[in-house]
Amino acid sequence: MNLLKVVGPVMVGPSSSHTLGALRIARFVYKFIEGRPEEVSFILHGSFSKTYKGHGTDRALLAGILGLRQDDPEIKNVYEIADKFNLKYRFLFEDLGDVHPNTVRIRVLKDGMTHEVEGSSIGGGDIKITFIDSVPCELSWDYDTLVIVNRDAPNALKSILSTIKVNVANLYLRRVNLLQERALTIIELDEPINNLEEIRKLPCVFECYFIRRDD
Amino acid sequence: MFIWKDILEMSRNIPLHQVILNMEMFETGVDPDEIKEKLSKMLKVILEEAETQYGKKHETLTGMTGDNAFKLRNHTPNFLSKFSYMATVTALSIAESNASMGRIVACPTAGASGVIPGVFNAMVKIFNPTFEEMLEAFIVAGGIGKVIADKATISGAAGGCQAEIGTAAAMASGALTYYIAKDAEKVGNAAALTLKSIMGLVCDPVGGFVEVPCVKRNGNLVNIAISSSEMALSGIKSVIPFDEVVDAMKKVGSSLPQSLRETGEGGIANTQTAKSLVSNLKIFLL
Numbered sequence: 457m458n459l460l461k462v463v464g465p466v467m468v469g470p471s472s473s474h475t476l477g478a479l480r481i482a483r484f485v486y487k488f489i490e491g492r493p494e495e496v497s498f499i500l501h502g503s504f505s506k507t508y509k510g511h512g513t514d515r516a517l518l519a520g521i522l523g524l525r526q527d528d529p530e531i532k533n534v535y536e537i538a539d540k541f542n543l544k545y546r547f548l549f550e551d552l553g554d555v556h557p558n559t560v561r562i563r564v565l566k567d568g569m570t571h572e573v574e575g576s577s578i579g580g581g582d583i584k585i586t587f588i589d590s591v592p593c594e595l596s597w598d599y600d601t602l603v604i605v606n607r608d609a610p611n612a613l614k615s616i617l618s619t620i621k622v623n624v625a626n627l628y629l630r631r632v633n634l635l636q637e638r639a640l641t642i643i644e645l646d647e648p649i650n651n652l653e654e655i656r657k658l659p660c661v662f663e664c665y666f667i668r669r670d671d
Numbered sequence: 672m673f674i675w676k677d678i679l680e681m682s683r684n685i686p687l688h689q690v691i692l693n694m695e696m697f698e699t700g701v702d703p704d705e706i707k708e709k710l711s712k713m714l715k716v717i718l719e720e721a722e723t724q725y726g727k728k729h730e731t732l733t734g735m736t737g738d739n740a741f742k743l744r745n746h747t748p749n750f751l752s753k754f755s756y757m758a759t760v761t762a763l764s765i766a767e768s769n770a771s772m773g774r775i776v777a778c779p780t781a782g783a784s785g786v787i788p789g790v791f792n793a794m795v796k797i798f799n800p801t802f803e804e805m806l807e808a809f810i811v812a813g814g815i816g817k818v819i820a821d822k823a824t825i826s827g828a829a830g831g832c833q834a835e836i837g838t839a840a841a842m843a844s845g846a847l848t849y850y851i852a853k854d855a856e857k858v859g860n861a862a863a864l865t866l867k868s869i870m871g872l873v874c875d876p877v878g879g880f881v882e883v884p885c886v887k888r889n890g891n892l893v894n895i896a897i898s899s900s901e902m903a904l905s906g907i908k909s910v911i912p913f914d915e916v917v918d919a920m921k922k923v924g925s926s927l928p929q930s931l932r933e934t935g936e937g938g939i940a941n942t943q944t945a946k947s948l949v950s951n952l953k954i955f956l957l
C-alpha cells in the first residue's frame with residue numbers, strides 16, 4: 457500500500473468500502489456513458505442491500521451517477537440534487553449470485569441507450585468492475601481505461617492498437633457474440649489518450665468509450 | 672516495504688521525515704516533492720475540517736451518535752490538559768462528521784479518521800507551529816502507518832480495531848513526538864507504546880455501522896496517543912521494538928474470530944441493548 461493511500465484518501469464518510477467504493481463504481485458508469493443518465497436502477501446485493509442507508513451507500517451511488525467527486529460535501533444532500541436534475545432512480549435488492557458481498561449492478565438509460573455495469577467494492581475504496589453490458593471483465597479503474605466493442609475479425613486488434621500512442625498497461629479481449637462478430641476490447645493505459653475520435657472512426661470499431669481515472 | 676528498523680538506521684544522518692519520503696520514492700518512483708505536495712493537501716483538509724466541525728452537532732446516518740463533541744465542548748474539563756481536551760473534542764467532532772457523510776481524510780481509515788485531526792488541531796491551537804513543522808510531523812505519522820500497513824494491516828475487517836484506531840493512535844503519537852523532539856528513536860517508542868496499549872482491541876460496530884463504539888473510541892484513544900508520546904519524550908522506552916509489536920498485533924488480529932472483525936456480531940454489537948437498537952433502526956433504514 458503506498459503512503460498516500462495509508463494517509464488518505466480525502467472522501468466523505470462513513471466507510472471506505474460502503475461509501476467510497478460504491479461512489480466510485482457509480483462514477484465509473486457516469487464517465488462511461490459520458491454524463492448523467494435519465495434513469496438509473498441500482499440493484500444491490502449482499503451487505504450493500506442489508507445496510508445501504510446506514511452506511512450512506514444509497515447517497516454515494518446517487519452522487520457517483522450524477523458525477524460528484526468523492527470528497528464533495530454536497531453528497532449528503534444528493535437526493536435533492538437528483539430531484540433537481542429530474543433523475544429517475546430506483547434501489548432494488550437482488551441476490552446476484554456468487555459475487556463479492558458489496559456488489560451493485562447499475563442499469564442506466566441515457567439518450568435512448570441502456571447500459572448495465574456491475575462492480576464490487578473490495579475494501580479500502582478499491583473497486584472491481586466485473587461486467588460491462590453483460591461481458592465479464594476485471595477492471596480496477598486505477599488506469600485510464602478504453603472500452604471498445606469491435607468487429608471480431610482478423611486484424612481488428614492490430615488496427616486499434618496502432619492508433620494508440622501511449623503505453624498500454626493491461627489488455628483484455630473477449631468475444632461477445634460470435635454470430636454478430638462482436639468482441640469487447642478493454643485497454644488500460646498509463647496515460648490518457650487524445651485521439652478518441654480516430655479510434656471511433658476505425659471501420660472495425662462499433663462503440664468506443666474512454667473512462668479517465670480520477671486523480 | 673517499510674520496516675521501522677531500516678528507517679531508524681537511515682535517519683541517523685537524514686531527518687526522519689525525509690527518510691520516509693525517500694523510501695516512498697524508491698518504492699513508487701514518485702518524486703518526494705510531489706508526495707509532499709499531495710500530503711500537504713491532505714493535511715490542509717484535516718486542519719480545515721477540524722476548524723469547521725469543532726464541537727458541532729451532527730445528524731448522523733443512524734442517529735446513534737452526533738452530539739458527543741457538542742457536549743464535551745460545552746463542558747469544563749476537570750482532568751484533561753488543554754491540549755488533551757482540544758484533541759478529544761476534535762476527534763469526536765471528526766468521527767461524528769464522518770458518520771454524517773462529512774468530508775474527512777481516511778487517515779488511516781474512515782472509522783479512525785478523528786484521531787489524527789485531534790492531535791494536529793490541538794497542536795495548532797496550543798503551540799502555534801508553522802505549517803512546515805506540522806507537515807513534517809504528518810509525514811512521520813504516514814511512515815508509521817505505512818510500516819503497520821506493510822507488515823500487518825490497517826483494516827478493522829482484517830485485524831480488528833487495534834489495526835484501525837490502534838494504527839491511527841500510533842501514527843498520532845509518533846507525530847506528536849516528532850514535532851517536539853525530532854528524535855526518530857523516541858518516535859518509534861511512542862508508536863510502540865501506543866500500539867501495545869491497544870493490542871487486542873476488537874472491531875465490533877453496532878449493526879455494522881461506523882458509529883458505536885467507533886466515535887467515542889476516537890475520542891478516548893487519542894489520549895493514549897498523547898500519554899504514550901509524553902512517556903516516550905521523557906525517555907521511557909518500549910521494551911519490545913516497534914517492528915515486533917506490529918508483528919504481534921498482526922498475529923493477534925488474525926487469531927480474532929470473524930465475529931470480532933467488523934461483522935457487527937460480537938463484542939459491543941452483541942449486547943442486549945445493541946440488538947434492540949439495531950432492530951429499531953431497521954424500521955427506518957430499510
Ligand code: SF4
Binds near residue numbers: 783880884
Ligand atoms: S470498531 Fe471497527 S468499524 Fe469501528 S472504528 Fe474500530 S475498526 Fe473501525
